[in-house]
Amino acid sequence: MSMRRITDAGTLAPHYDLVVVGAGPAGLSAATEAAAAGACVLVADENLEPGGQIYRAVTRNTQGRQDFLGKDYWKGRIITEAFCASSLDYAAAATVWSLDAAAAGEDHATLGLTLGGAARMISARAVILATGAMERPMPAIGWTLPGVMSAGAAQIALKSASGIPGGRIVLAGCGPLLYLLADQLLRAGANISALLDTADKNQRMAALRHLPNFLLSPYVAKGLSLLFSVRRQVRVIPGVTELAITGARRAEGVRFRSGKRQETIAADCVLLHQGIIPGINLASASGCIIEWNDTQRAFQPYTDSHGRTSLAGILSAGDGADIGGAEHAAVSGRIAALAALADIGLLPPSQIATRLEELEKQRQLYRRGRAFLDTLYRPARQFLAPPEPDTMVCRCEEVSAGTLRQVIALGVPGPNQLKTFLRCGMGPCQGRMCASTITEIMANERGVSPAEIGTYRLRAPVKPLRLAELGALPQTPAAVVAVTGRPPEHRSIEEEGKKQ
């Protein structure tokens, strides 16, 4: 047996033991582990191929042709190959738009899913959310101009289309991924004019106490060699503040301050990045308790050491639960799978105890050094809560930092009420691009911790859904009676008319 690719909603089984949402390292590892234990598994993923963002297109690329992708990328091959050889269902290009935990007296959660233009409701005894991370939005003047992308976007273009931005590139922001991308782009022959490092120097002292642990981590050697390699080839400007992208209809340059000096560099493409945060929309909309992680400065679903959220039958693994990188994600996926199967009685707890212990050890190893990186690269306040009134915070509804501050000053209690006043967070991205900034600005204005402010409360559908897709849901006779007042075999005259 091997993986079965499902491309239309009609082929999905109505019920699975386990549904895994997301096909990055956590989701793929969870699914592989569960399938090996004999569970009936569905993996639903938004992307076209397995691998998530980190191993994007790894099944299609080859080491010979895509030699600009570093050796860590090819580790994704091992994970995707094991997945493809597993006996399970895999739905690519699928959107999971709702998740309801088991109602009282029931033993299955219900997911709303769209595939190939039709929606289906599917039940699962356990669900693992492996929805991964997103980049922490980095609002700055001009960041909505064409030509400005996130660093992650450039990396995706590189992996999935062997594409590099044309013209002069300026990278701005902070964190290890920015340097990793710079290195990959250089290998691919891109023209990088400068890397503007916005890292907050004040964080160095705070990070110091985590240094000994970091020195023991598997990331040290790689991190340092990256840093040196990029610095050798690119003009790196440290201590950058007051960043603004200039241009009328597209990005033309970047203006910034470094120490006492203000400078403008011409650019055709500006890539922004300031770390990654868990993508929590589905977990939040399903009602999982969301908590503030102060070290990572982000909200994440509450999970126990095996990935169980606050809702029975719903687990969360990988960077969507807690940022830890690809290898950590893969291990946490396996742990969550074992826990899920034990919870639904498919694996006796005694049988998994030793395996869990061993996985737990691996996870500790991959966690090592995280606190150092998280603390060192915590973005400076001005990039979390942009001071310039004209900075667009909500890109969809076009709400600026200045407007937000005015309304916050009126005494609005929290982000959900701001939504009602200003429509921020109500556009198509459903707050993904502004939630973190809204919380930061509010916390800053009030002088309290973001934990006290909270974040948007989200509701299904967590992704826009077309009426035609919803209309394709199979209807039970009872539902037809409830809506039309007559059994399905008795059509109204209008319906009969439409049929002809």
Next chain:
Amino acid sequence: MLLRIREPAEMVTFSFDGRHVTAARGDTLAAALLAAGVDTFRESVVGGEPRAPYCLMGVCFECLVTIDGIQNRQSCLIEVREGMVVNSQLGARLVTGCADR
């Protein structure tokens, strides 16, 4: 604007705002448009400002286009296909007068 540094193995063609575009099979529509030199995908809903993909991973919704008459599709999540008819979106989604359902 994206430069391809590897020759695509197999090509597909589609149209964007009436012009013929060639892309690599397996590309997302957003990547295909960027590689074809399209730098503005749509105009924003409130201010009519030019916008283009920001995240390429389904988060920002800046890549919305109309595909075969259906509005508001995330081009970074959709595979480009032979013969697709793609149009940019100016301002808000139209509620009537369109083939969308």
